[in-house]
Amino acid sequence: MSVEQGAFARATRVSRRSDGSFSAEIFPDWCIGSRPNGGYLLAIALQALGATVPYEDPIVVSSHFLAAPVAGSAEVAVGVVRIGRTLARAEARLTQDGEEHMRVLAAYGSLGGHAHGSQLMQEGPPSMPEPEACIPVLATTPDGRTSPVRSQFDIRYHPESVGWASGIPTGRAEVKAWMRLADGSPPDAALIPLLVDVLPASVYDLGVVGWVPTVEMTIHLRSRPRPGWLLCATQCRFASEGIMEEDASVWDADGVLIATCRQLALLPLASGQAG
Amino acid sequence: MSVEQGAFARATRVSRRSDGSFSAEIFPDWCIGSRPNGGYLLAIALQALGATVPYEDPIVVSSHFLAAPVAGSAEVAVGVVRIGRTLARAEARLTQDGEEHMRVLAAYGSLGGHAHGSQLMQEGPPSMPEPEACIPVLATTPDGRTSPVRSQFDIRYHPESVGWASGIPTGRAEVKAWMRLADGSPPDAALIPLLVDVLPASVYDLGVVGWVPTVEMTIHLRSRPRPGWLLCATQCRFASEGIMEEDASVWDADGVLIATCRQLALLPLASGQAG
Numbered sequence: 001m002s003v004e005q006g007a008f009a010r011a012t013r014v015s016r017r018s019d020g021s022f023s024a025e026i027f028p029d030w031c032i033g034s035r036p037n038g039g040y041l042l043a044i045a046l047q048a049l050g051a052t053v054p055y056e057d058p059i060v061v062s063s064h065f066l067a068a069p070v071a072g073s074a075e076v077a078v079g080v081v082r083i084g085r086t087l088a089r090a091e092a093r094l095t096q097d098g099e100e101h102m103r104v105l106a107a108y109g110s111l112g113g114h115a116h117g118s119q120l121m122q123e124g125p126p127s128m129p130e131p132e133a134c135i136p137v138l139a140t141t142p143d144g145r146t147s148p149v150r151s152q153f154d155i156r157y158h159p160e161s162v163g164w165a166s167g168i169p170t171g172r173a174e175v176k177a178w179m180r181l182a183d184g185s186p187p188d189a190a191l192i193p194l195l196v197d198v199l200p201a202s203v204y205d206l207g208v209v210g211w212v213p214t215v216e217m218t219i220h221l222r223s224r225p226r227p228g229w230l231l232c233a234t235q236c237r238f239a240s241e242g243i244m245e246e247d248a249s250v251w252d253a254d255g256v257l258i259a260t261c262r263q264l265a266l267l268p269l270a271s272g273q274a275g
Numbered sequence: 276m277s278v279e280q281g282a283f284a285r286a287t288r289v290s291r292r293s294d295g296s297f298s299a300e301i302f303p304d305w306c307i308g309s310r311p312n313g314g315y316l317l318a319i320a321l322q323a324l325g326a327t328v329p330y331e332d333p334i335v336v337s338s339h340f341l342a343a344p345v346a347g348s349a350e351v352a353v354g355v356v357r358i359g360r361t362l363a364r365a366e367a368r369l370t371q372d373g374e375e376h377m378r379v380l381a382a383y384g385s386l387g388g389h390a391h392g393s394q395l396m397q398e399g400p401p402s403m404p405e406p407e408a409c410i411p412v413l414a415t416t417p418d419g420r421t422s423p424v425r426s427q428f429d430i431r432y433h434p435e436s437v438g439w440a441s442g443i444p445t446g447r448a449e450v451k452a453w454m455r456l457a458d459g460s461p462p463d464a465a466l467i468p469l470l471v472d473v474l475p476a477s478v479y480d481l482g483v484v485g486w487v488p489t490v491e492m493t494i495h496l497r498s499r500p501r502p503g504w505l506l507c508a509t510q511c512r513f514a515s516e517g518i519m520e521e522d523a524s525v526w527d528a529d530g531v532l533i534a535t536c537r538q539l540a541l542l543p544l545a546s547g548q549a550g
Contacts, residue, residue: 059518060491060539062337064380066357066364081378082341086541087490089341089378103356103364105339105380107490111516120481120514122448173397206395215362215382216335218493220520220539222513238497238532239395241386243334245495245535257513260520262537264335264495266361 006185007152008194011040014047014076021077022048024094028071030152032198033145035068038102038214038263039197040149045092045104046190048076053088055108058189061219062105068213069096081105111224125251126233131156131178137165141200142209149198154182164204173202173236178229187225189259193217195232196248196261202236203244203267210268212244217263229253242267281460282427283469286315289322289351296352297323299369303346305427307473308420310343313377313489313538314472315424320367320379321465323351328363330383333464336494337380343488344371356380386499400526401508406431406453412440416475417484424473429457431504439479448477448511453504462500464534468492470507471523471536477511478519478542485543487519492538504528517542 005013011030014022024044026036042063049058074096081089087109094102128134134156141147142164156178163170179195181187187195196219201212234248248261280288286305289297299319301311317338324333349371356364362384369377403409409431416422417439431453438445454470456462462470471494476487509523523536 060339062339062380062491062493064335064337064356064364064382067359081339082375084342089339091378100357103366103380105337105378105491107339120448120478120483120519121512122510122514123512173395203395208395216337216493218337218491218537220518222516222518235397237396237398238535239397240532241497243495243497244395257515260513262493 006181007183008181008185008191012043012047012190014044014051016051021075022051024048024074024076026069026071026074029148031071032141032147032149034070036071037149037197038063038065038217039193039195041069041094041102042104042193042217043190044074045076045094045102048078049090049092049104049106049108050190052078052080053090053108054083055088055110057109057111057224058106058219058221059087059109059111060107063193063217064103065101065214065216066103067099067101069094069101072096111221125231125255126176128158128176128178128231131229134178135159137162142204152182153198154180162200162205169207170205173206173239174234175199175202176231176233179232180229186227187230189221189224191225192221192250192259193219193261195230195250196234199232199234202234202246203239206239208268212265212268215264215266217261220260222257222259225258226252230258239267281456282458283456283460283466287318287322287465289319289326291326296350297326299323299349299351301344301346301349304423306346307416307422307424309345311346312424312472313338313340313492314468314470316344316369316377317379317468317492318465319349320351320369320377323353324365324367324379324381324383325465327353327355328365328383329358330363330385332384332386332499333381333494333496334362334384334386335382338468338492339378340376340489340491341378342374342376344369344376347371386496396532400506400530401451403433403451403453403506406504409453410434412437417479427457428473429455437475437480444482445480448481448514449509450474450477451506451508454507455504461502462505464496464499466500467496467525467534468494468536470505470525471509474507474509476540477509477521478514481514483543487540487543490539490541492536495535497532497534500533501527505533514542
């Protein structure tokens with residue numbers, strides 16, 4: 001039985017080369033403006049890491065973004081750092097024309113193998129109307145850039161999120177949205193960084209305008225994503241000194257925590273380039 | 276004028292060797308039980324990184340802990356990843372007898388250079404009584420291990436934190452404490468990971484007992500620490516599937532955000548070894 005690959009799988013496919021590294025292709029229709037967002041690059045790197053380490057689940061992934069590449073061919077070199085009894089650590093370097101654009105450190109394990117008697121959750125999922133009561137915002141970014149990658153998703157925003165898109169920033173740096181792939185493909189762990197990064201920056205609702213380049217992003221995976229809607233909630237608590245953090249959590253429709261994410265980004269007035 | 280180095284500076288000193296790497300010494304009186312905690316190891320690595328990169332402030336530091344070393348001599352090898360206009364990226368590897376124990380990725384910059392017109396803070400510091408109204412808990416960990424490193428600090432806990440130390444876990448996975456170095460030395464950025472890691476695990480107040488090995492820790496520095504008390508607040512929101520995260524924020528006595536920290540750790544029942 002042949003299974004047709006979904007658009008996400010095709011856009012993040014890697015091929016092992018004879019020297020052990022991987023070749024990849026960055027597609028323009030998975031970019032924001034002309035730049036691939038960091039979450040997309042990390043999704044590509046996770047395919048190469050997952051093909052290398054002996055455990056299935058990317059439990060914790062740290063990604064440092066050095067400079068934005070362009071659409072086109074790229075290379076991912078994976079190095080094993082340490083294989084342990086429960087975790088395997090590896091690094092990945094994404095390069096384009098010999099220049100490094102992203103460095104990743106990851107710990108892979110098996111979420112099934114970590115089963116624990118009790119769930120000590122202190123917080124549940126954020127309150128959210130059903131997807132049918134939410135709104136599909138089709139706006140560009142506040143400075144007018146289009147987001148081709150957003151068309152790859154079916155996104156339903158909380159009616160009180162993304163006020164900037166209708167001209168009235170809410171003053172609360174929060175975005176909540178139901179998300180799924182537009183072509184109906186089921187999500188996997190590699191999709192998580194793209195999910196959280198494809199949403200508009202939460203600080204747009206504080207009146208911030210412009211590109212918010214991510215310096216670093218960390219993903220903690222808690223459960224394997226299951227088919228259906230995923231609830232993504234992002235929040236910025238501290239935007240100061242030209243720097244902001246954005247926290248995200250991802251939940252499935254049954255209220256199971258799938259992942260948390262934190263990223264550090266530069267505010268537009270401070271810099272137009274991540275370094 | 277000669278300045279006598281404080282205990283923290285002596286315990287994290289590194290010396291450049293002829294091959295460009297750094298030698299270091301892990302001191303037993305900066306350990307918890309017989310193991311150096313991750314924050315201490317990271318403080319050592321930050322000395323080596325800071326001596327290598329051209330910018331002063333460790334804006335974001337991702338640290339992956341592979342296996343716990345023992346007290347004694349160690350080596351830190353630093354590799355420059357990319358020097359940019361505003362950020363320098365570098366990695367560090369801490370090894371002992373040729374075995375790698377920690378891998379760090381860091382972005383250094385200049386907090387002064389990122390000055391931004393407005394502070395878009397959505398949250399202020401946590402509420403906290405004055406240090407004089409707080410309590411110096413001298414307990415060991417819940418499973419009876421001593422914490423020599425905690426004696427390096429003057430710590431004053433919120434009266435409603437660390438209930439487990441008096442036999443009644445509060446049921447809230449939160450710790451709030453004023454902290455400063457016991458010898459009166461002023462804090463610097465390299466002290467931050469040690470501050471947040473030296474506090475008892477917040478999940479002890481959920482009834483968790485035992486060693487909680489850190490897999491990964493990320494520090495976001497927002498302001499250079501200033502002399503005086505620092506308020507450290509830690510919290511676990513999601514402990515599930517044998518995994519927990521712990522978020523920390525560090526504030527100075529004037530309510531300025533110094534740093535945030537997030538770590539991923541394994542719950543004791545799942546594993547006694549980080550991998």
